[in-house]
Amino acid sequence: MPPSRRAGGAIRRGWIPFYVPYTGREEVRQVTESIRSGWLTTGPKVGLLENRLCRRVKARQAVAVNSCTAALHLALAASGVERGDEVVTSPYTFAATGETILYLGARPVFADIIPETLNLDPRQVERVITRRTRAIVPVHIAGLPCDLDSIGALARARGIRVIEDAAHALGAKVGRRPIGSISSLTCFSFYATKNLTTGEGGMLTTNDARLADRVRRLSLHGLTRDAWKRYARGGSWRYDIVEMGYKYNMTDVAAGIGLAQLSRFSDMQRRRLRLARRYHAMLRGCEAYELPPEGRAGEHAWHLYILRLRPGVLRIGRDALIEELREQGVGTSVHFLPLHLHSLYRRLGFRKGAFPHTERESARALSLPLYPGLSNRLQDRVVEVLLDVARRHGR
Numbered sequence: 001m002p003p004s005r006r007a008g009g010a011i012r013r014g015w016i017p018f019y020v021p022y023t024g025r026e027e028v029r030q031v032t033e034s035i036r037s038g039w040l041t042t043g044p045k046v047g048l049l050e051n052r053l054c055r056r057v058k059a060r061q062a063v064a065v066n067s068c069t070a071a072l073h074l075a076l077a078a079s080g081v082e083r084g085d086e087v088v089t090s091p092y093t094f095a096a097t098g099e100t101i102l103y104l105g106a107r108p109v110f111a112d113i114i115p116e117t118l119n120l121d122p123r124q125v126e127r128v129i130t131r132r133t134r135a136i137v138p139v140h141i142a143g144l145p146c147d148l149d150s151i152g153a154l155a156r157a158r159g160i161r162v163i164e165d166a167a168h169a170l171g172a173k174v175g176r177r178p179i180g181s182i183s184s185l186t187c188f189s190f191y192a193t194k195n196l197t198t199g200e201g202g203m204l205t206t207n208d209a210r211l212a213d214r215v216r217r218l219s220l221h222g223l224t225r226d227a228w229k230r231y232a233r234g235g236s237w238r239y240d241i242v243e244m245g246y247k248y249n250m251t252d253v254a255a256g257i258g259l260a261q262l263s264r265f266s267d268m269q270r271r272r273l274r275l276a277r278r279y280h281a282m283l284r285g286c287e288a289y290e291l292p293p294e295g296r297a298g299e300h301a302w303h304l305y306i307l308r309l310r311p312g313v314l315r316i317g318r319d320a321l322i323e324e325l326r327e328q329g330v331g332t333s334v335h336f337l338p339l340h341l342h343s344l345y346r347r348l349g350f351r352k353g354a355f356p357h358t359e360r361e362s363a364r365a366l367s368l369p370l371y372p373g374l375s376n377r378l379q380d381r382v383v384e385v386l387l388d389v390a391r392r393h394g395r
Contacts, residue, residue, distance in 0.1 A: 016382060018331035019193045022268060022372045023257070030256030037252075042220075045255035050203070052262055053188075057170075057180025059205035061212035064255060065219055068167045068189030068202035069096040070248035072137070073103055075163045075185040075204055078214045081106050081134045088128055089137040089165070090120045091339045091350075092358045097139055097165050098339045106134070107348075110340055112355040116293055118142065118306065118365075121357075122150035129154070135161045140169035140179065142292060142335070142367075143195070143301025148174050148182055163187065167202075170195050171269045173299035180205045185215075190254075195268065195303050196261045198254040219248040271372040272302040275379060279305055279368065282383045288313045288390040304335055305370040307386075308361065314393045318364050321389060328385045333367045 034045060042064075050062040065071050081087060083105030089097055091110040101108045111124035118141040125136060136155055138146040148162070155162045164179065166172075167189035172179045180186045190201035206212050217223065222245030261268075276294075283289055290308040294300055309318055316324070322332050338358045340350035352359070369382055 014329050016330050016369055016374075016378050018333050018367070018369050019371050020373050021192060021197065023197075023260075026260035026263065027257050030260045031253055034252045034256045039252040041251050042249045043252040045252040045259060046250050049198075049250075049255040049258045049262070052259070053180075053203055054205065056262070056265070057178040057186075057205055059181045059186070060207045061205065061209055063204045063212055063215045063219060064250035064258075065202045065204060065248040066250055066254075067096075067200055067248075068165070068187050068191070069100060070219070070246070071187035071189075071202040071204040072096060072100040072163070072165060073246070074215045074218050074248060075187055076100055076104055076106070076135060077218055078211055079135055079161045079163065079185070084132065085134040086130060086132040087135045087137060088125055088133055090139045090141075090358070091355050092118055092141060092336055092362060093139045093165065093339060094167070094336055095339070095342075096167075097137060098345070101137075108339075108345075109133070110350070110355055110358075112357045113361065114147075115357045115361055117144055117146075118361055119144065119146040120151065122147050122154060125151060126154055129158060129160070133158070133160055135163050137163050137165050139165040139167075140172060140301075142304035142306050143168045143172050144293065144295055145169060145172050145174045145179060145298055145300075152183065161185070167191075167194070168303035169301050171265070171299070172295070172301035175298055177298075179301075181207065184208065185211065190258055195272065195301060196258060196265055198250070198258040198261070201250050201254045201258065217242065218245040221245040221247060268372040269301070272370060273300075275370055275374055276300075276302045276305055278376065278379055279370075279383070282380075283307070283386065286387060286390050288394065289386065302370065305368045306335060306365050307368055308366075309364045311364070313395060314390065315395055316389075316393045318366055322366055324389050325385055328388075330382050330385050331369060334362075334365060335367050336362060338362050 046064045050064050054062045081104050085106040086109045087101045088109045092113045098108045109128050111128050114121045120138045162183040164183045164186040166179050166186050169179045170188050186205045188203045190198040222243040224240045292306050
C-alpha cells in the first residue's frame with residue numbers, strides 16, 4: 001500500500017519527511033461509504049471500530065472519541081478526579097497529559113523518568129504520592145511499555161486508579177498482555193502521525209462496564225445512553241441530561257478511516273519493527289548515537305525511533321544536528337520538551353532542575369523518520385546523513 005500521493009510528492013522532491021500518512025484505496029472507500037450512507041457523525045462504523053479494537057487489545061469495553069486528549073479528560077473525570085486532587089504523571093510527555101489534569105482543577109504532580117527507557121520511574125512515583133493522590137498516569141514513550149506491574153502494585157495498595165496514556169502504544173504488550181487490557185482505563189491516540197490513524201481521534205478501553213457507560217455519557221453532553229440512537233431506526237427522540245458532559249464523540253467518517261487502518265494494522269506494525277531493527281543494525285557501530293531500548297519483557301509498538309546523542313562525542317549538540325539533517329533533506333522531530341519547563345507550568349510553581357533525568361534526556365533526544373511507507377532506500381539515506389554528520393563533527 002503506497003503512501004498518500006501528496007506526501008509521496010514531497011519525497012520525490014528530495015525531502016524525507018518525518019512522517020507520511022500511510023493511506024490508500026480502502027480508506028477512500030470507507031469514507032465514501034460513510035458519506036453515501038448519510039452517517040456523517042457517530043453511527044454504525046464507530047460501534048464497529050470499538051468492537052474490533054476491543055478484540056485486538058483484549059479489552060471488554062471501548063469508547064471511541066475525537067482525540068486522546070478527550071480520552072484522558074474523560075478517564076480522569078470518570079475516575080472522580082476533581083479540584084484539589086493530585087494526579088501523578090511524567091514531565092516527559094506531550095501537553096495533553098498535563099492539561100487534562102488541569103481541566104478538572106486538579107494538580108499534576110510530576111515524577112522523574114528512568115533514563116534508559118524515558119518512562120515513569122515507579123520509585124519516583126512512590127516518593128510523590130500523598131493522601132490527595134487520586135490517579136497515576138503512566139506514559140508509554142515511543143511505544144515502549146512502562147513498568148505497569150510496579151506502578152499497578154503501588155496504586156492497588158493505596159486505592160489509586162491507573163490511567164494509561166497509551167497515545168504511542170497501540171500494538172504494545174507487557175508479556176503477553178496487550179496494552180489496553182491491563183489497567184483500569186487506557187487512552188489511545190489516532191492522530192495523523194500515530195500507528196493507526198483516523199485523522200483526529202482516540203479510544204478509551206476498560207474492562208469495567210460501569211466505567212465505560214460513564215465515559216460514554218460524559219463524551220456526549222451527559223445525555224442518557226439512548227441519545228446515541230435517537231436518529232437510528234427504532235430510536236427515540238426522548239433523552240435526559242443526567243450530568244454535565246462534553247462533546248467528544250467520534251464521527252463515522254473518522255471511524256471508516258480507522259477500520260481501513262485496523263484491517264492491515266499487523267502488517268504496518270511488522271514494517272515498523274523491521275525499520276527499527278534496520279536502524280539498530282546500521283547505527284549500532286556509531287559511538288555518537290545512543291539507540292532506543294527494545295522491549296525486554298513484551299512488545300514495543302515502535303511509534304517513534306528516539307535517538308540520543310552521547311555526551312562529549314560530537315562537537316555539536318542536538319539542535320545543531322537537527323539543523324544539519326534538515327539541510328540535507330531529512331525531517332526529524334523532538335519528543336518531548338519537558339512539561340515543567342513550559343511557561344504554563346513555571347507559573348504553577350515548577351522549576352528547572354526539579355527533574356534532572358527528564359531534562360538531560362530531552363536535551364539530547366531526536367526522533368527519526370519511522371512509518372510503514374518509509375522505503376529501505378530512504379531509510380539508508382537517513383542513516384548515511386547521520387553517519388556523515390558524526391564523521392565531520394566528531395571530537
